[in-house]
Amino acid sequence: MSLAPDLERKAGIAGSSPIRHDWTRAEVRALLEMPFPDLMFEAQRLHRLYFDPREVQISTLLSIKTGGCPEDCAYCPQSARYDTGVKAEKLMPLEQVLADARAAKAGGAQRFCMGAAWRSPKDRDLDKVCAMIEGVKALGMETCVTLGMLTGPQARRLKDAGLDYYNHNLDTSPEYYEKIITTRCYQDRLDTLEAVRGAGIHVCCGGIVGMGETLDDRAGMIQTLASLPEHPESVPINLLVQVEGTPVSLGQKTEPLDFIRVIAAARIAMPASVVRLSAGREDMSEETQTLCFLAGANSIFYGPKLLTTPNPARDRDMLLLDKLGMRPMSA
Numbered sequence: 075m076s077l078a079p080d081l082e083r084k085a086g087i088a089g090s091s092p093i094r095h096d097w098t099r100a101e102v103r104a105l106l107e108m109p110f111p112d113l114m115f116e117a118q119r120l121h122r123l124y125f126d127p128r129e130v131q132i133s134t135l136l137s138i139k140t141g142g143c144p145e146d147c148a149y150c151p152q153s154a155r156y157d158t159g160v161k162a163e164k165l166m167p168l169e170q171v172l173a174d175a176r177a178a179k180a181g182g183a184q185r186f187c188m189g190a191a192w193r194s195p196k197d198r199d200l201d202k203v204c205a206m207i208e209g210v211k212a213l214g215m216e217t218c219v220t221l222g223m224l225t226g227p228q229a230r231r232l233k234d235a236g237l238d239y240y241n242h243n244l245d246t247s248p249e250y251y252e253k254i255i256t257t258r259c260y261q262d263r264l265d266t267l268e269a270v271r272g273a274g275i276h277v278c279c280g281g282i283v284g285m286g287e288t289l290d291d292r293a294g295m296i297q298t299l300a301s302l303p304e305h306p307e308s309v310p311i312n313l314l315v316q317v318e319g320t321p322v323s324l325g326q327k328t329e330p331l332d333f334i335r336v337i338a339a340a341r342i343a344m345p346a347s348v349v350r351l352s353a354g355r356e357d358m359s360e361e362t363q364t365l366c367f368l369a370g371a372n373s374i375f376y377g378p379k380l381l382t383t384p385n386p387a388r389d390r391d392m393l394l395l396d397k398l399g400m401r402p403m404s405a
């Protein structure tokens with residue numbers, strides 16, 4: 075990715091951008107294994123080149139179509155294949171979505187993300203989602219949707235409706251992917267990302283830590299993200315929320331410091347991207363979240379629910395930002 079010249083000037087690195095697309099897996103793995111103080115220092119150094127370290131981008135995520143998904147993602151309570159207690163619902167009506175978006179805006183969210191549990195959207199669904207995007211844009215918020223796999227023409231329709239971001243995660247390394255999902259392949263993900271880029275929509279793409287993957291898989295995930303022709307503008311790093319009934323619910327819990335290392339490695343490999351501390355915050359201590367911010371995370375989801383799993387309450391988040399002398403990023 076070539077960085078916007080104004081950002082390069084601001085960072086004082088015009089002509090010597092640290093944005094790289096040629097990371098090797100061994101290099102990313104070496105980051106994950108660095109002495110912690112050195113890793114944090116390097117993550118902070120790069121974070122401060124591109125961002126104000128006191129600012130956190132705030133998004134709110136709404137599930138506009140919950141459950142009943144035909145895919146078999148081993149971590150997901152919305153897959154129809156697992157008995158997790160999540161009931162399949164129809165696509166939410168437009169007015170309800172807009173009411174939620176208004177509430178999110180009033181609560182301080184800058185971006186409104188809408189998620190639908192589909193393998194890929196049908197054209198008639200897309201009409202309804204386009205109306206939601208137009209309605210949320212009219213409120214003065216940024217929009218993001220995650221709807222599954224997209225074709226090029228579908229991505230262009232979303233762009234025409236005013237979509238700012240499309241979320242489509244790579245989840246894990248190319249090798250580990252088939253252990254987690256069998257109903258589609260890694261190349262399908264990359265094809266959708268290409269369709270989204272081709273339509274001129276910003277890319278939100280990251281992964282999940284804690285599904286039984288090795289250190290090498292974590293490195294492979296970050297290396298793949300950082301090797302995309304353009305780095306995703308937004309990189310959500312999720313800590314697995316173990317939901318009973320899903321195949322990966324019984325694995326070992328991830329050590330907080332290991333999770334923080336992944337955040338730091340993502341920050342270093344993609345220094346100009348917004349790195350989102352995404353799912354899993356509900357179970358994190360304030361100290362762990364703080365170390366995630368110091369490692370370069372500068373975005374959170376705000377609101378009591380993340381699709382179907384719990385998320386810290388807004389007040390708790392604002393109190394933590396206050397304690398840290400941090401603040402929401404302005405649009």
Ligand code: SF4
Pocket residue numbers: 143144145146147150151152153190191192193222
């Ligand atoms: S992660 Fe998305 S595609 Fe996979 S089962 Fe859940 S809703 Fe479906």
